[in-house]
Amino acid sequence: MEKIYIGVDVGSVSIKVVAIDENNEVLFNSYVRNVGQPIDTVKDELAKLHNELATKEIGGVGVTGSGRQLLGYILGADVIKNEITAHATATLQFHPDVSTIFEIGGQDSKLIIINDGTITDFAMNTVCAAGTGSFLDHQAQRLGIKIEEFGEIALTAKRDVRIAGRCTVFAESDMISKQQYGFSKAEILKGLSKALVRNYMNNLVRGRKLKPVFVFQGGVAANIAIKKAFEEEVGHEVIVPKHYDIMGAIGIAMLAKDEMKRTGNSTKFKGFEVSEEKFETTSFICKACPNECEIIQIKANGKVIAMTGDRCGRYSNSVI
Amino acid sequence: MKITFPYMGSPYMYEKLFTLLGHEVITPPKPSQKTVDYGVKYSPEFACFPLKVILGTYLEALELGADTIVTSGGNGPCRAGYYGEAQKKILRNMGYDVEFIIFDEPKKDIKGFMDNVMKIKGKSSWAQVIRTVKIVYDMAKSMDKIEKIVETKRAYECNKGEFTKAWHEITEEYRRIESSEDVKKVERKAIERLNSIKICEVPEKEKIRIGIVGEIYVVMEPSINGNIEEVLNAYGAEVERSHYISEWIDFNLIPLPSYKEKEHKILKKGEKYIEIIIGGHAKQSVGAIIDFMERGFDGVIHLKPFGCLPELVSQSVIDKIMREYDYPILSLSIDEQMAIANVLTRIEAFLDVIKLKKHRKKIAR
Numbered sequence: 001m002e003k004i005y006i007g008v009d010v011g012s013v014s015i016k017v018v019a020i021d022e023n024n025e026v027l028f029n030s031y032v033r034n035v036g037q038p039i040d041t042v043k044d045e046l047a048k049l050h051n052e053l054a055t056k057e058i059g060g061v062g063v064t065g066s067g068r069q070l071l072g073y074i075l076g077a078d079v080i081k082n083e084i085t086a087h088a089t090a091t092l093q094f095h096p097d098v099s100t101i102f103e104i105g106g107q108d109s110k111l112i113i114i115n116d117g118t119i120t121d122f123a124m125n126t127v128c129a130a131g132t133g134s135f136l137d138h139q140a141q142r143l144g145i146k147i148e149e150f151g152e153i154a155l156t157a158k159r160d161v162r163i164a165g166r167c168t169v170f171a172e173s174d175m176i177s178k179q180q181y182g183f184s185k186a187e188i189l190k191g192l193s194k195a196l197v198r199n200y201m202n203n204l205v206r207g208r209k210l211k212p213v214f215v216f217q218g219g220v221a222a223n224i225a226i227k228k229a230f231e232e233e234v235g236h237e238v239i240v241p242k243h244y245d246i247m248g249a250i251g252i253a254m255l256a257k258d259e260m261k262r263t264g265n266s267t268k269f270k271g272f273e274v275s276e277e278k279f280e281t282t283s284f285i286c287k288a289c290p291n292e293c294e295i296i297q298i299k300a301n302g303k304v305i306a307m308t309g310d311r312c313g314r315y316s317n318s319v320i
Numbered sequence: 321m322k323i324t325f326p327y328m329g330s331p332y333m334y335e336k337l338f339t340l341l342g343h344e345v346i347t348p349p350k351p352s353q354k355t356v357d358y359g360v361k362y363s364p365e366f367a368c369f370p371l372k373v374i375l376g377t378y379l380e381a382l383e384l385g386a387d388t389i390v391t392s393g394g395n396g397p398c399r400a401g402y403y404g405e406a407q408k409k410i411l412r413n414m415g416y417d418v419e420f421i422i423f424d425e426p427k428k429d430i431k432g433f434m435d436n437v438m439k440i441k442g443k444s445s446w447a448q449v450i451r452t453v454k455i456v457y458d459m460a461k462s463m464d465k466i467e468k469i470v471e472t473k474r475a476y477e478c479n480k481g482e483f484t485k486a487w488h489e490i491t492e493e494y495r496r497i498e499s500s501e502d503v504k505k506v507e508r509k510a511i512e513r514l515n516s517i518k519i520c521e522v523p524e525k526e527k528i529r530i531g532i533v534g535e536i537y538v539v540m541e542p543s544i545n546g547n548i549e550e551v552l553n554a555y556g557a558e559v560e561r562s563h564y565i566s567e568w569i570d571f572n573l574i575p576l577p578s579y580k581e582k583e584h585k586i587l588k589k590g591e592k593y594i595e596i597i598i599g600g601h602a603k604q605s606v607g608a609i610i611d612f613m614e615r616g617f618d619g620v621i622h623l624k625p626f627g628c629l630p631e632l633v634s635q636s637v638i639d640k641i642m643r644e645y646d647y648p649i650l651s652l653s654i655d656e657q658m659a660i661a662n663v664l665t666r667i668e669a670f671l672d673v674i675k676l677k678k679h680r681k682k683i684a685r
Contacts, residue, residue: 066661084669108662118676121642122669124662206639289352 003059004271005260006049007253008075009083009246010038010067013106013134014219016249019053024093024254028052029246038067039074039279046075050272061269062086062256063149064248066107070298073306074279076270079256083248088112088119090251091215094241099211102200102230102238103247104220106133111204123204131199133220135168139175139192143185144169146221154189154225161187165195190225197229212236217244277301286310321419321442322346324381326374329565333460338390340452341444341500346386348377351543355380356656362410367460369625369655371403373544375410382416390440392572393424398599398630425572427429458503460566463494466510471560471574473527474553474561478520484550486513522556528674531606531612533562534623535631538654545605545623545654546663552621555671558619562586562608563601586611593637600630606637609649618674619648622666626655648674 004027009016015038019028030045062079063072064086073078091098092114101112107129113121125131140147161183164174175188183191214236216227221244230238243250260267280299285292296309307315324346325334331347338345349355351373359376378389391404404422411418411528424434441449462519467487474483490510497503530552538545540563549559571583583604587597590607597603609620622638635651642649650670652663 066665082665082668082672084665085672116680118680119669119673120646120677121648121674124666208639208643289350292353 001055001057001083004053004056005059005253005257006046006061007086007249007251007256008042008061008063008065008070009079009086009248010034010042010063010065010253011083011105011107011248012066013101014245015041015045015047015065017042018246018247018249018253019049019056020253020257022249022257024250026243026246026250027056029243029249031245037304038071039281042071042075043075047270058267058269060253060260060267062252062254062258062259064252067204070306070308073301074270074298076268077205077256078265078268079252079259081252081255084112084122084124085111086118086248086251086255087217088251089254090243090247091217092117092225093254094243095213095215095239098213098215100214102214102216103218104131104133104196104200104216104226105218106137108132108158109147109200109204109218111200111208111225113210118226119130121208123198123206125203127139131165131196131203133218135171136192136196136220136223138168139172140174140189142172145189151193151222151224153186153225154193155186155228157184157186157190159183161191163188163191163193163195165192165199171195193223193225194232196226197233201233210234214238217247219245221245226267228243283309286314288314321388322386323390324348324378324384324386325390325637327351327541328537330463330491330494332491333456333463333565334390335495336459336497337439337456340455341440341449342442343440346381346384348381348384348386351377351541352649360656362414364406364578364628365588367406368399368535368628369544370400370535371406372656373537373541374403375407378407378411382411382418387417388419388421391423393422398524400600404480414549426575455497455503457498457566457569458500459497460569461495462503462507463491464566466490466507466514467564468560469511469514471549471553472558473514473517473519474550475556475558476519476522476550478518480554481487482517483514483553486517489513526678528557528619528671529617530557530559530674531562531620532559532618532623533608533612535601535605535625536563536568536635539563546658546660548621548623548652548667551633551664551667552671555668557618557671560612564603567664589614593641594633598630598633600628602630602634605631605634606641609638609641609647613645613647613652618678619650619670621670622649622651624651624653626653626657637678647679 004019004021007018013034015032015034018026020026028049032041045303061075062078064081064083087103088101091101098114103110103138111123112119119214137147140150143152161178163172174236178188214234216230216238218224221240227238227240277300283294283296286295293310295307295315297304298306322344323338327348327350329554335345335347355376358379359372363372363375393401393404404420421436423436453490470483470487477483493506498507532539539561552559570579586607587603589610590603593606594603612620638649638651650666
């Protein structure tokens with residue numbers, strides 16, 4: 001039976017589930033908003049995957065994203081890895097000659113530098129949300145346009161307007177005042193795109209010399225105006241890969257595949273029955289020291305399977 | 321006089337020093353969320369993070385009954401030199417009647433230094449003072465020696481948590497020492513104890529060694545830097561810091577040139593990038609990076625308190641060093657807003673970069 005490998009990327013804004021075959025062909029993919037119940041969402045998506053690909057054998061499972069530890073435990077993942085490595089792995093598959101990866105997601109943005117096919121340097125935004133998808137989302141909503149139309153509308157702008165992009169609050173008040181001066185929606189959106197890229201350059205690139213080939217991925221890569229702004233900034237074509245929004249999930253599926261091939265082990269995946277288990281999350285305040293950490297407790301069918309939230313490892317080490 | 325002091329690394333040395341001199345000592349609690357909350361609430365917003373945490377520590381110690389704070393001053397043009405004075409003012413404004421004994425470098429103000437020494441000396445004889453200082457110095461040396469073993473071998477422990485547990489118990493043993501002989505005894509027992517812990521060895525080629533540099537407080541106090549050494553060890557990497565308290569004593573307090581050699585060597589290595597001492601530990605940080613690199617460490621993590629000017633300068637220099645030598649360095653900014661998930665992702669990816677680099681080198685050979 002043909003083997004498939006599952007990749008799950010649990011981001012702060014969206015959850016991506018993919019299945020790839022031995023040749024890294026994407027057989028299943030889904031991209032859904034994370035509405036704060038990642039376990040349920042992943043459960044649903046896995047059920048869909050199972051429906052579509054019931055005849056295939058699961059060769060391995062990988063989990064990445066900010067919620068990777070917990071989800072990895074629940075699913076029985078073979079590989080649990082950070083999203084930087086996962087993203088680069090997928091990009092290198094589709095564009096082996098890549099040197100610079102711009103990745104902008106919902107809550108964070110990353111820069112990954114590749115030399116001769118391996119990551120040699122990376123940076124993540126440290127301080128601000130002005131350079132991420134959630135901010136664009138919020139502003140599109142405020143201007144009454146759909147986020148999907150953001151890029152197209154911005155490209156119709158005839159003039160440039162400079163918007164302060166350092167911080168979300170200041171960017172918003174600057175936008176409002178520019179609107180009041182009479183700039184059009186399209187011009188504001190274009191200004192915003194440029195501000196986001198400028199912010200990215202100042203915060204992440206920090207004077208590094210960037211070399212082509214440039215690849216731009218993550219949810220925000222859907223926005224053609226941002227792609228344009230990046231191209232103007234680096235003076236070179238920027239590629240948006242076909243699977244730009246699920247690259248992290250593809251990458252972690254590939255890493256799972258490599259791991260299984262390397263070790264020859266069989267997968268630790270707990271099977272699709274995992275989606276039948278009842279999960280319950282509770283929390284309590286630990287009083288053992290003045291830190292008073294909020295301990296989050298996850299139960300499967302009434303049995304505690306994972307605890308997190310403690311700084312000292314008193315609980316998180318005790319269960320897993 | 322009920323003495324307290326800042327909490328940085330193990331507090332037992334300071335506790336021992338004042339206890340053996342016959343003072344009543346209020347050992348401050350390990351910095352926690354409460355400490356940080358206190359510090360952030362009562363410090364100026366723009367102050368560096370260590371000032372805030374240390375102020376929080378003082379407030380907790382005052383609540384426990386302390387009335388005298390003993391601390392060191394800073395040197396150079398960095399704000400750390402004013403910590404003591406600023407904190408004194410803040411506490412007085414808050415209505416605390418508290419005495420501050422601030423030790424500045426003896427060579428700058430020998431009289432002020434001696435006045436402070438007399439206050440600490442109290443009723444003890446000079447012979448007693450010398451004996452005590454010797455014991456405490458031996459204790460610092462010995463504890464640092466043991467901690468270095470822990471930071472190295474913990475990376476390979478078979479059962480997670482054994483070294484940390486042993487280290488906590490060993491520090492409690494040190495807490496009970498009365499003489500330099502006791503120090504030796506505790507050290508011997510500690511080495512035995514650490515040697516008995518089961519190690520899952522890794523081939524030499526696959527070992528990863530990480531240096532930690534940066535501002536002294538955030539480098540030395542694990543409760544503030546997210547237990548970074550333990551985290552790195554748990555990922556299987558050996559760790560060494562650019563700061564150990566015994567080395568700080570050697571350089572700053574012992575007026576003998578031979579004790580200052582190591583630090584001077586480090587400073588010399590930073591000279592190419594930062595010519596003068598610009599305050600804090602900027603020049604040391606850069607020098608230590610070069611030193612770790614020359615000693616074959618695989619990468620360096622640089623810790624800086626958010627808003628620390630000297631370390632911001634070293635961060636800019638770091639960008640240059642990374643490009644010049646193709647050397648992996650990760651700079652982390654530390655304050656009360658630090659998001660642990662984000663930091664862990666960075667550290668994990670950083671270690672991946674290092675492993676890939678090692679692997680590539682192996683293939684190239």
